[in-house]
Amino acid sequence: MKLNLTLPIIAVFALLGSPNAGAEPKVKLKQIYSGLETERPLALVVPPDGTNRRFLVEQTGKIRILPADESATGAKLFADFADTMEVEKNFEEGLLGLAFHPEFKENGKLYVHYTAQGPKRSVISEFIAKGDSLDMNSERILMEVQQPEWNHNSGNLLFGPKDGMLYIAFGDGGFRDGIHLLAQRLQAWNGKVLRIDVNSKSEGREYGIPSDNPFVDVPAACPEIWALGLRNPWGMSIDPETGDFWLADVGQDLWEEVNLIEKGGNYGWNYQEGARDFATRTELMGLLKRKNNPPRGVQFIPPVHEYSRADGLSITGGFVYRGDKVPSLKGHYIFGDWKFGNMWALDYDSVAGEVKGNHQIEKPADPAKPNVQPTGIYPDENGEVIVLGWNGRIFRIVST
Ligand SMILES: [Ca+2]
Numbered sequence: 001m002k003l004n005l006t007l008p009i010i011a012v013f014a015l016l017g018s019p020n021a022g023a024e025p026k027v028k029l030k031q032i033y034s035g036l037e038t039e040r041p042l043a044l045v046v047p048p049d050g051t052n053r054r055f056l057v058e059q060t061g062k063i064r065i066l067p068a069d070e071s072a073t074g075a076k077l078f079a080d081f082a083d084t085m086e087v088e089k090n091f092e093e094g095l096l097g098l099a100f101h102p103e104f105k106e107n108g109k110l111y112v113h114y115t116a117q118g119p120k121r122s123v124i125s126e127f128i129a130k131g132d133s134l135d136m137n138s139e140r141i142l143m144e145v146q147q148p149e150w151n152h153n154s155g156n157l158l159f160g161p162k163d164g165m166l167y168i169a170f171g172d173g174g175f176r177d178g179i180h181l182l183a184q185r186l187q188a189w190n191g192k193v194l195r196i197d198v199n200s201k202s203e204g205r206e207y208g209i210p211s212d213n214p215f216v217d218v219p220a221a222c223p224e225i226w227a228l229g230l231r232n233p234w235g236m237s238i239d240p241e242t243g244d245f246w247l248a249d250v251g252q253d254l255w256e257e258v259n260l261i262e263k264g265g266n267y268g269w270n271y272q273e274g275a276r277d278f279a280t281r282t283e284l285m286g287l288l289k290r291k292n293n294p295p296r297g298v299q300f301i302p303p304v305h306e307y308s309r310a311d312g313l314s315i316t317g318g319f320v321y322r323g324d325k326v327p328s329l330k331g332h333y334i335f336g337d338w339k340f341g342n343m344w345a346l347d348y349d350s351v352a353g354e355v356k357g358n359h360q361i362e363k364p365a366d367p368a369k370p371n372v373q374p375t376g377i378y379p380d381e382n383g384e385v386i387v388l389g390w391n392g393r394i395f396r397i398v399s400t
Pocket residue numbers: 229249257267268269272273274302303
C-alpha cells in the first residue's frame with residue numbers, strides 16, 4: 001500500500017506500541033446489560049463532553065442513554081425517530097448512524113443518518129441536544145441521498161479525530177451485483193466515503209466542502225467524495241494514534257473486506273470483490289460483448305485483509321483497541337462476522353503496512369447458533385470493547 005503522509009507520527013507510536021505483537025489474545029465475550037431490553041442496537045457512541053454517557057442507537061429508531069450500572073434494568077430514552085424516519089424494509093433501513101460534534105459540550109450538536117421514502121433516500125441531519133434529551137424541532141437537514149433500493153444504505157458517521165470533518169459512508173445503491181453502477185461514478189454519492197465540514201456552508205449547500213478533498217478540481221465530480229468503489233461499508237473508525245482509517249466492506253458472493261481508506265482511494269467495487277475480479281461483472285460484460293477494463297489510470301486498492309464464505313458472509317468492522325484492561329488486544333483491529341458470529345483481532349503493523357497476524361477471538365461451537373451476531377463494535381469511554389448483537393444482547397470483550 002501507499003505510504004501515509006502522517007508516517008512520522010505513526011513511526012513514533014509504533015515504537016511505543018504493540019508489546020504483544022504475535023501473541024495469541026486470551027479473551028472471551030461477557031454479556032452486559034442483560035437486564036435491559038434493546039431492539040436492533042447498531043451503534044454505541046460516547047460524546048466528547050466528559051460525561052461518559054453511552055448513547056445506544058437502535059435501528060428501529062430510538063437512541064437510549066445506557067446507565068453506568070451494567071446490571072440496571074432501565075435506560076433513559078434520549079430520542080425517538082419513529083415518526084421522523086420512514087422504512088419500507090426494516091432489514092437495512094431505519095436509524096443508521098450517530099456522531100457527536102467535536103465541540104458537543106459547547107454546542108450540543110449531533111448528526112444522524114436515517115432513511116426516508118418517496119423518493120427512497122438517506123437523510124443526514126443535524127440536531128441539538130438539551131441535557132438528556134434531543135430537541136426534535138432543531139433538525140437541520142444537511143444532505144439527502146437517493147437510494148434506488150432498500151438495501152446497502154450503509155450509514156456510519158464519524159468525525160475525524162484530527163481534522164474535525166464529518167465522514168459519511170454510503171453503500172452502492174443496492175439490489176445486487178452493483179447493478180446501479182454508482183460506486184465508481186464520481187457523479188454519485190453512493191458507494192463512497194464522503195467528507196464534509198459541518199461548520200461552514202459552501203454555495204448551495206448546508207455544509208462546507210473542505211478545500212483539500214481529493215476531487216474538488218475534477219469537473220462534474222461530487223466534491224464531497226473522499227474515497228470510492230465501496231459496496232456496503234459497515235463499521236468505520238479512525239485510529240487516533242496512527243491516523244489509520246479502517247472501513248469494513250460487506251461482500252456479495254465470496255469475499256468480505258477490511259480496508260484502510262486513503263484520500264481519493266478507489267476500493268474496486270464492482271470491478272473487484274476482495275482482491276479479485278468480480279466474476280459476475282466480467283461475465284455480464286462478456287455477454288454484452290463489452291470491454292471490462294477499469295477506467296484508464298485507475299488503480300484499485302485491495303483490502304488489507306479479507307475472508308471467505310468459509311468464515312462468514314457479512315462483515316462488521318470495529319476499531320483498533322487502545323484500552324488498558326485487555327493487554328493482549330493492544331493495537332489490534334477488532335472485527336467480526338454478522339452471520340456466523342466469528343470475531344477476530346487483526347495485528348497490523350501500521351509503519352510497515354503489513355498484517356502480522358489475525359487471531360480468532362470468538363468462535364461459536366455451532367455456526368448456526370452464534371453467541372453474538374455483531375452489528376456494531378465500539379469503544380466505551382475507556383476504550384474497552386463493546387459488541388452489539390443483532391438480537392439485542394450486548395457484550396464486552398474481556399481477558400480470560
Ligand atoms: Ca473492495
